Amino acid sequence: MELQERLEDVRAHIEKAEREAGRPAGTVQLVAVSKTFDAAAIRPAIAAGQRVFGENRVQESQGKWPELRAEIAGLELHLIGPLQSNKASEAVALFDVIETVDREKIARTLSEEMKRQGKYLRLYVQVNTGLEPQKAGITPDDTVGFVELCRAELGLTIEGLMCIPPADENPGPHFALLAKLAGECNVAKLSMGMSSDYEIAVAFGATSVRVGSAIFGAR
C-alpha cells in the first residue's frame, strides 16, 4: 500500500469510530506522527492533504520542518516527546503545540520562553496513567493541582491532557481515566490513541489521535 492509501485508510477508520461512538464526523483530529521519517517521506502525506504532524525530538524536527514549513503554509506541528529545559527555546520557536508538559520546571521554563519570544503555544499536560517509572508524565493524583498551577500561577494555556497507556495493557481504562481527569481540570482536549488503539481512543472521547506507523510504515 502507498502512503496515501494508508492515510485514507486511517481517516476512514477514524470516521467509522466517530460514527459508532455517536460523535459528529470530523471531531477527531489526526496528528500524523512522522518521527524518524525525513522530509522526502513526509511530503506525500502533505500532498494528500495532511497538515497536522507530531514529532518526538526537537533536534530531529529542526532538521526537516523549517524547510517543509517554507514550502507549505498552514502546517501544524506538535511536540509529543519529552522536552528538556535546554531545548525549550528551540521548541517554542518551532512547534505550535507541546503535548508533553509534565513537571513544574518545564512549565516555568516554557512560560518564560513564550513571553520572551512573544509566541504563545497551546499546551497539553502529559499524564502517566499507568504510573510507569520509565515513562514521563504527571501522576493522575497530581494532575488537577498541576493544571491549576500552570494556569493560575504561570498563565499557561493548558488546552488538553495527553497519555500513552502501558504497552501491555488494555488501553480502555487509561483512556477513561484521562477523560475523567480532563473533566476535573476543565480542559477540552484529549490526545490519546496511537496506531494500535486509536479507534478505541475515539470511543473514549479522544479529540486527537497520534498515528505514526499505520501511516508512514514501520520504523
Ligand SMILES: *Cc1c(COP(=O)(O)O)cnc(C)c1O
Ligand atoms: C511514536 C509515538 C506515537 C505513534 O506511534 P505509532 O504506534 O507509530 O502510531 C504516538 N504518540 C507518541 C507519544 C509517540 O512517541
